[in-house]
Amino acid sequence: MAKVHVIPHTHWDREWYFTQQDSDVLATYNFTKVIETLESQSSFSCYHLDGQSAIVEDYLKVMPHMRERMAKLVSDKRLFIGPWYTQTDTFNVAGESIIRNLKYGMHVAEQLGHSMTVGYLPDTFGHNAQMPTLFKGCGIDNIIFWRGIDYDQQVERSNFFWQSAGGDSILAYNLVHGYGAAKNIVAEPAHLDNKIFPMVEKIKALAGLNEVLIPSGGDQVNIDPNLPDTLAKATARSSTGDTYVISSMEEYVDYLRRNSSDFDTFKGEFKIPRYTRIHKTIGSVRYDIKKLNFDIEQFLLKKLEPITAIAKAHGITVHTELLDIAWKKIIECHAHDSMGGCNSDATNADIMHRLKQAEEICHGLYNLIVKDIASQVCSEGDVIVFNNRIKPYSGIVDIVVFSTFADIALEHNGQPIITEQVKRDTLDGGKVIEVTKDGEKEVAVPPYYRFELKAKLEEIPPLGYLTLSVNEATSMDTAQQGTAAVIENDKLALTLVNGELILTDKQSGRSISNLIQFENQADDGDSYDFSPLEGDMPIYSQPLSLLGSQCGELMQQMTLQSRILVPHDLEDRRQGDANSEIVFKLTFTLHHGEQSLQADIDTVNHVKDHRVRVLINSDINADSSISTLPFATIERPIAPVLFNADDNWRERFRECPVDIETTEGAVAITNTSCAEQNSKALVITGRGIKEYQILKTAHTNQYDQIALTLFKAVGFLGKDDLLWRPGRASGINNTVVHTPDAQLQQSMRFSFAIAMTENASHQVIRELETAYLNQPFSYQQQRLNSFENRLERFQVRFDEKPMAKQFSLLAIKEQLELSSVSHSFYDANAIVLRLFNPTEQAIELDMNQFNGFANATIVNYREQELADDKPVVAPNNTIDLQLSCAVASPFDKESC
Template identity: 40%
Template structure:
């Protein structure tokens, strides 16, 4: 009689490959080539070594082949035969600190590259990222993946008897998921003898069996960070099967484990939404305010590419310009390296963080240059047809007509000028800033030699142009008349209030008070600032025992400026604070924390634009702005994530007994946001829409929204934090100092405050976000200044002969639906438009266009499905992707 083994243990050899961390990307790539060389040799010499998961990253393929191009076919053979698993990711991205489209693009590049090499792993693999985006199940499904495997973010009481469960997104899409309860490295030191076998393996397998009531299949991930292939694994598996009568061991991979386990068993447990639990694995909730400078620059670059460059390039392509796909490929791959979980988290060495900033600055310059070229080439063609050289062209990259203000920079000989339509109608605008600029000198070659000639000076004016009706996904043209009638300017006045049609801010007795004209409600003491010690490290904020927060409430009015369309107020907050942790401990205040705040109200906007400036020379501290609200005893907050708004408790019920319950990190109710965070009752709502600020907390008693501006720390890892007991995170056997993470520099912070006389409305919040984060560009044809735009002074070709003075590529009419991307299709056979619907009901939409004859539904992988006849549906809290084709 044969003995039937009770449990099957799927041993999955793998390496978790950090692109950079306390080491640089160059260090990582040097190791990669050595390790991948050796891995392929092992696989070629041992058929019984069935496969190896190389962290689901296709970037590693590209990096290897840069150095070993001669091994392309060798590597392709292993990937094609499922001996080496790469994809679906390009890099293991953080899912809570980047734009939703960056997640999708990461998978688009990752799957396509892996498929070209023979196979992309069909598992949404999440071994180490710090929290899971609520829409990952839906996004994985959009790439044809039915499975996901993850480590972090689940509470023990969510397991409900099995580590396999259904993970559901807000749009109701699901993936079949396995939770790596013991992390991704329990089998890293797999052995059939010695301490590991005698003392560790048995208890680990018993625990896994205890947590898998519905299956006899147990997953044992067997790898670690940057590990070298364990060539002994096949022999070790053989020995384990000879010695252990309770288990059958098989060398396997994640695809095989998931397919066999889910085909054999039924797992009814459903877990919904984002996963942020810090019970079993550290989630590093406050990493979202670490190295704020990186987060800020990343958002600037993402928004510029997604909402200006790509849609503008689509318009240009329709008129005959070459879509800059090769440049965009380079830019996105640079960004994907930035988006790797350690990288964007900022929990790195100073050398690595420096490289990340340089990478972002490089991509930002590339985006500026490409935008400059496209605008200039199109404007030149418009100018030729119009027969004049004094044009201002406004580009609208939204799928509906632009209404309201566009910001532009104008150069003129005179301080006074006019903006008109081509028909001579005057267009209203206001100068918000004007500077006289020296023309400098030029060298003129004469018969007597070179001579320097003085060039007359000119004026640079920043204006707010009332640009109503700019065509959807298109442009309109205006004329700049130099030396015309006197312009309207914003000017300093003797006042203590600013206002528009919707809101008023009054400075009274050192405090800022905000009034909503529609409701008549006033929020007193709108802003205050909190300064506390940060005794943490690059992963986590930590309070300092005995430290008391310093609250800065009273402000000094600096000046007020009024114009016809814009009003601004500048105030200053300051307080004496400790300069270091040691000074915090002895209550010595040797430094002055000074915060300069500019508040701005514009005609037609129902929100306040806020900008803070801090020249930071203080170490080991955290600064939060506390925005007051009209609410008390607040039970819930709201924030956007990907395609809709999530509702969260302002208090975490697990926090009370987190130590007794064995949490590895305090489950503090500090949350991430993508664009905005809000509080609301049945009658009013107050929201903060941010630019690069990614962390907030709502204080339930008084309803304040505490938005973290930044934190400064000087160590990569530190032991025994108040909110995170035990070992240091990251590299825990060496002290890595990070003076650069103290952010001793000038910092700026931008957000807006929306205060409305209605309950929380997701559509309104996404509308304000779109209005606040510009989706437009302008270009003036002029010869006075050749340095404002990156490439203005260089000669370029002009491929387009002539263009009409206005144009629209397409438009959508449903104002409940928003666009997350407009770009060339990856296969270059059309234009991709992705629409999302944050409401509770499905929305019917049509794309109206005379430029495209065919519309086809596609998935996130851009694989075509059925053709569209007329309108189509965007599901509740979901998205729909359409490909537009000429024929």
């Protein structure tokens, strides 16, 4: 005898092969019916709106008069909403985005009366290993999920503890038969006997408990008013004496808490396609939205939020409501289908539009904030340089300057700054209209210059700024254009020899030959999965050719070209016709003092149905890969699937379990088995590149090559019987959905950095990541050019605020990394600082560092005070501080 908790719900894809607008129309009918049914039937105790709040906001925008009725049901815990804003992809968005998703989702739900305290992710394509830490940080101690589990390799029971690398454990419950197990359940004996009862028996066997859960719902389904009667009849018919009752996920999690004393513990990720498809190669689908999303995330985290914190610390008004709008717009795009890219072209256009709207909000708000700050501290022509790190910055900074002087010099506190001109353009001053007594008069404006500079700066204050003056000079150091086949700095040298690049570490003597090559392969898959064309072989790029170089003391750069002759589409592949050319422009940059080689790849794609990867050689024989997760790294074994007569993966898996993996940003390989004095690693840090694989090269017979997938181009949302995914098409499988936009016939840029290091520890990887992504940025107070920034030409009157020429909001002396510094939801004069620990030891944070703030409180991700917490940060974990700034008086010191 068992109690069966039947969970009535709808799984509401906000967009997919249909658009959000389609979803909104359907929701007006379905959600209204849910409210009416719950109000009229006391026996229908509760219903779940898929664990996400965005769909509730969508509904109430159309039906605002239903708000009070909905809020009553939410407050009474009869209608469950939240905790997500949208049900996130957990691999292809930033960890900060996942936290903000929960934070906004729970806030919206609580405003309506209650946020469901269940980490519900019924359809996400796999789950990263740090989800327990992300949930725990938001006060959620559990997860109910479906995809990615393997009961043979990972856990024996469907209920267990899931522990993160950050040391947090949460209760986990796996939906054995998915979220649609009891969809459209009816009281017909054949349906109960042949479907429902056998499924429940399997769930009971895997749970080993007296109470189990089975969901009753499905994609976009409406509420079934007959469910209470159906469950009563199921109870009466059960031969095992099981009781079927309408229940909530919160109620079942409470039961798990009370009966969890002997639960096993699992540590790791859920990404195995054993029972369900998890679409392992979805990280390279629709690169356009993934790259734009990455750029906006980085702009928010590395630029807009830090300068917002600096502004707020000085009492400058920042309308953070705009920040909230920007975050919510990109989070709307983070649902598994949306950011996964497995959507229709119409839906993808909506996603791109929302992302571009968010981008414009971010850049516009940034422009006004930085202009306000500069107006307080800069004289005309001065440059303000911001440091977005929690340690002082010394190194090379990119600066754009406008001047009427043909040659310029930068100074800080009267001392000259080492500066190198990269580019100088002469700009037409145009004409301005002056209104005179005789009418309008056109007045010519003299031409002026736009300079792109590299400046060597010392000790830019952490989370702060310094100011530089711009003066006329008699001459300037300039990076020289040429055709040199070698570039170098004090650490690395890159040489082109016979069409191949050689990267040399000048300090260790390590050298990597044939550093980069491109691979092209047919893609017979769809928007969910890459799948090879049977019989097709990869095509590799031709030798590199030199286009030019630019060499200076602060920066050296080499520009190359690579070509591949390939078939135009699948039909040409089958015919063996290589009639289209892919051209890549490669730009490699070395800055003085930096240990990474920066690479930018530009291409225009005219080819269809193919995958493009860049292959990066190493001097390491690896047996595993290391990649980044939110606040942690994960080591994955190299376990390729071989396609031969003895291969039986199709008998055990729903799709090919190939070792193509996803990273939050960085990938590394290392020879950890070697003696410590001979240890070495190769670390790649990308900008929005999510997918990689470690390959064996033929000439070494070793796994020594990192393949980064740049993009895949396909023309269908779903296809049947793929080589790597047998059976039905994923998604909607009875209609062919053509997606010509997913062929990515457009120009694209791909960027990453390569570093040779002694090891691939978490700390080393994060230091390289910070060096590459957290670059200082600048703004010039000037009237010459009004189009460099989005809102520059509009007049805004700023209130005067006493501000110093140099400032630091805070500095952290411990070996912690900055995740974010954001505005507070609940205190207009506070900021929220999130730090994480990339070392192997717990770190105690010295709270005396925050004495300059009016108050420093340890909080969770939702800004709820953790009164008993000590300021100790475990490895791979975080600490949040709500810092209140005393804004009533002028700042005369280097912190709040």
